[in-house]
Amino acid sequence: MSSSRPLRADARRNREALLVAAREALLADEDAHVEEIARRAGVAVGTLYRHFETREALVAEVYRQEVAELCATPARLLTRHAPDEALRTFLLLLVEHAAVGRGMGEALESIMATDSPVFDDARDEMARALDELLAAGVAAGLVRGGMSGRVVLRALGGICGLRAKGWKDDALRIVTILYDGLRYGAAKRG
Amino acid sequence: MSSSRPLRADARRNREALLVAAREALLADEDAHVEEIARRAGVAVGTLYRHFETREALVAEVYRQEVAELCATPARLLTRHAPDEALRTFLLLLVEHAAVGRGMGEALESIMATDSPVFDDARDEMARALDELLAAGVAAGLVRGGMSGRVVLRALGGICGLRAKGWKDDALRIVTILYDGLRYGAAKRG
DNA sequence: CACACAAACGGAGTCCGATTCACCTTATGG
DNA sequence: CCATAAGGTGAATCGGACTCCGTTTGTGTG
Numbered sequence: 522m523s524s525s526r527p528l529r530a531d532a533r534r535n536r537e538a539l540l541v542a543a544r545e546a547l548l549a550d551e552d553a554h555v556e557e558i559a560r561r562a563g564v565a566v567g568t569l570y571r572h573f574e575t576r577e578a579l580v581a582e583v584y585r586q587e588v589a590e591l592c593a594t595p596a597r598l599l600t601r602h603a604p605d606e607a608l609r610t611f612l613l614l615l616v617e618h619a620a621v622g623r624g625m626g627e628a629l630e631s632i633m634a635t636d637s638p639v640f641d642d643a644r645d646e647m648a649r650a651l652d653e654l655l656a657a658g659v660a661a662g663l664v665r666g667g668m669s670g671r672v673v674l675r676a677l678g679g680i681c682g683l684r685a686k687g688w689k690d691d692a693l694r695i696v697t698i699l700y701d702g703l704r705y706g707a708a709k710r711g
Numbered sequence: 712m713s714s715s716r717p718l719r720a721d722a723r724r725n726r727e728a729l730l731v732a733a734r735e736a737l738l739a740d741e742d743a744h745v746e747e748i749a750r751r752a753g754v755a756v757g758t759l760y761r762h763f764e765t766r767e768a769l770v771a772e773v774y775r776q777e778v779a780e781l782c783a784t785p786a787r788l789l790t791r792h793a794p795d796e797a798l799r800t801f802l803l804l805l806v807e808h809a810a811v812g813r814g815m816g817e818a819l820e821s822i823m824a825t826d827s828p829v830f831d832d833a834r835d836e837m838a839r840a841l842d843e844l845l846a847a848g849v850a851a852g853l854v855r856g857g858m859s860g861r862v863v864l865r866a867l868g869g870i871c872g873l874r875a876k877g878w879k880d881d882a883l884r885i886v887t888i889l890y891d892g893l894r895y896g897a898a899k900r901g
Numbered sequence: 902c903a904c905a906c907a908a909a910c911g912g913a914g915t916c917c918g919a920t921t922c923a924c925c926t927t928a929t930g931g
Numbered sequence: 932c933c934a935t936a937a938g939g940t941g942a943a944t945c946g947g948a949c950t951c952c953g954t955t956t957g958t959g960t961g
Binding site: 667668671672673675676678680688691692694695697698699700701702703704705706 | 857858861862863865866868870878881882884885887888889890891892893894895896
């Protein structure tokens with residue numbers, strides 16, 4: 522599928538420009554219009570649609586890249602912190618990330634709460650990252666068993682969907698509830 | 712505001728028909744078109760817009776009614792169950808309700824996760840219902856303090872937004888996490 | 902009962918996005 | 932340098948929500 526001949530030079534440049542433009546535009550306004558994104562990238566809408574099936578596909582790709590970065594952190598956290606601390610820190614990190622513009626929060630929500638195939642990769646990656654944290658926690662007797670990364674992902678969807686006034690404060694409290702809920706009944710008492 | 716002269720008979724009938732039609736249509740398809748809803752109600756779109764500011768306002772009203780019912784249950788539950796059991800049961804009930812068509816889930820999510828003024832009433836009502844449960848739990852030493860109904864509401868948004876394949880199973884696990892997270896550190900150990 | 906008229910209705914038309922497509926432009930392999 | 936297929940363009944189309952105004956109708960009044 523994705524293994525056709527390499528893109529022509531100008532095509533690769535435009536594709537890149539579109540992703541950059543989309544990231545900027547979405548940061549400024551979660552429902553930036555395709556015309557606006559194309560304009561920023563210095564191309565016409567037709568070009569945008571040559572590279573991305575739909576507007577949503579473009580948005581998905583932008584956030585897939587963000588998520589990829591995010592997913593690299595659990596492994597890093599586990600080298601420096603106890604599994605439960607790593608888990609807590611990662612949850613808090615997600616809240617921070619959701620703060621980078623409503624758009625990111627919305628995308629994370631789609632990743633976490635739906636089966637939209639556009640986000641399949643991102644979802645798998647994220648679930649895997651959480652599995653890593655949970656497994657380490659369970660192994661250390663600090664986290665209850667029976668909860669998959671996928672489930673925690675779903676629970677987090679609620680945080681990322683928040684877009685109310687005092688949302689960040691609420692998000693932190695929710696992390697506390699989830700974190701304590703995950704520790705509940707673990708082998709060792711925190 | 713809402714205290715003009717009573718509606719003309721036909722107007723009241725149409726308004727009612729629109730709400731019924733919308734409930735049916737939304738149950739069948741969460742993004743039913745306004746034309747479709749109007750057709751089912753046997754009126755033209757103009758009439759729909761005479762009664763409801765926007766499509767969203769109509770949808771909000773439909774679900775506000777559902778929510779109103781739901782909000783009456785905590786009080787009832789508290790007369791029959793211990794506060795923690797009542798809390799757990801109510802959370803499970805929400806999951807069931809979210810199951811009544813994706814539309815309801817989506818609306819509940821809007822109620823829980825956003826500040827959309829359309830849902831102000833529903834949100835307040837729901838938060839009040841949860842406060843009641845939490846307060847009873849705290850008083851009995853079964854639930855941790857410091858968590859408002861509003862916060863729990865936000866946390867639940869994640870559940871209602873679920874629309875993935877194994878979502879119900881996931882929802883139940885999430886309720887477990889939240890429930891245990893809310894009991895964590897309560898005066899008495901469960 | 903007939904009339905007056907404000908309230909309510911109908912539905913074609915407007916607006917505003919995303920998406921398409923027929924026709925140009927331009928890398929690039931030979 | 933050419934041929935040509937990949938790539939680009941943007942006016943046109945499509946699909947929704949929403950508006951507007953001429954027409955119809957319920958209802959209070961004489």
